[in-house]
Amino acid sequence: MLAGSTGKHIASAGRLGSGPALGPQEPMQATPTSLAALLTRYSVGPKHLVEPGPSDTQLALMAQAALRAPDHAELVPYRFKLVRGAAKQGMAALFADAARAAGKGEEGAALDAERALKPPMTVAVVARIDPGHPQVPAHEQWAAVGGAIGSFLTAAHALGFGGKMLSGAKVRNPAIAAAFCEPGETLLGWIALGTPARQPAGPARKPDPGQVLIDWHPPCKP
Ligand SMILES: Cc1cc2nc3c(=O)[nH]c(=O)nc-3n(C[C@H](O)[C@H](O)[C@H](O)COP(=O)(O)O)c2cc1C
Numbered sequence: 001m002l003a004g005s006t007g008k009h010i011a012s013a014g015r016l017g018s019g020p021a022l023g024p025q026e027p028m029q030a031t032p033t034s035l036a037a038l039l040t041r042y043s044v045g046p047k048h049l050v051e052p053g054p055s056d057t058q059l060a061l062m063a064q065a066a067l068r069a070p071d072h073a074e075l076v077p078y079r080f081k082l083v084r085g086a087a088k089q090g091m092a093a094l095f096a097d098a099a100r101a102a103g104k105g106e107e108g109a110a111l112d113a114e115r116a117l118k119p120p121m122t123v124a125v126v127a128r129i130d131p132g133h134p135q136v137p138a139h140e141q142w143a144a145v146g147g148a149i150g151s152f153l154t155a156a157h158a159l160g161f162g163g164k165m166l167s168g169a170k171v172r173n174p175a176i177a178a179a180f181c182e183p184g185e186t187l188l189g190w191i192a193l194g195t196p197a198r199q200p201a202g203p204a205r206k207p208d209p210g211q212v213l214i215d216w217h218p219p220c221k222p
Pocket residue numbers: 041042043044149164165166167168188189204
């Protein structure tokens with residue numbers, strides 16, 4: 001499988017260095033236990049999340065993990081805004097209004113409100129991108145936001161919680177965006193968080209690692 005003129009995918013059954021070949025069906029074999037959470041994380045949607053949600057201490061661990069993600073110049077270009085307790089009702093009302101404004105009718109409004117109320121808690125992910133930063137272009141800041149989300153979710157999984165990052169057209173609803181964002185911030189979406197009510201039905205369908213590992217070679221000189 002060629003990946004452009006200068007790279008070649010690592011064969012799926014091949015070896016990287018002298019380490020064991022890792023197929024998608026056997027991610028846990030011969031791997032350090034410290035990788036367990038990274039290799040087994042999966043998303044759990046709001047309808048499969050039940051109480052309890054994470055405690056303050058557990059949320060702080062998730063935030064600590066997020067803060068470990070690569071972040072050029074340590075800009076911390078994100079905030080996690082916690083929606084729990086009575087605040088869930090306020091978010092449900094905003095979701096219902098947005099659904100009505102989008103023409104979804106009362107049935108759609110009730111469905112969207114339920115999306116806010118069902119998970120034990122929701123974490124709004126807000127990006128603070130500085131488009132004029134002299135050293136760190138916007139795409140690098142977005143990469144830091146993505147890394148933080150991944151680490152936050154993996155920490156939640158490692159602590160026994162389930163979660164799923166969700167967005168949709170709601171993030172662009174002006175009333176919702178204004179409710180979550182300060183000037184200069186962008187609402188990326190929400191992480192639904194809680195205790196998973198069920199295990200995944202089967203192994204996650206993920207690409208073979210060989211699809212993303214590509215030996216690079218310098219271009220031939222003319
Ligand atoms: C910023 C962002 C927004 C997302 N928005 C949605 C969404 O609105 N709906 C959805 O089904 N999945 C969405 N996803 C993808 C899911 O969170 C999840 O990663 C995907 O379903 C794959 O499942 P997995 O995490 O178990 O591999 C989003 C992911 C990211 C990073």
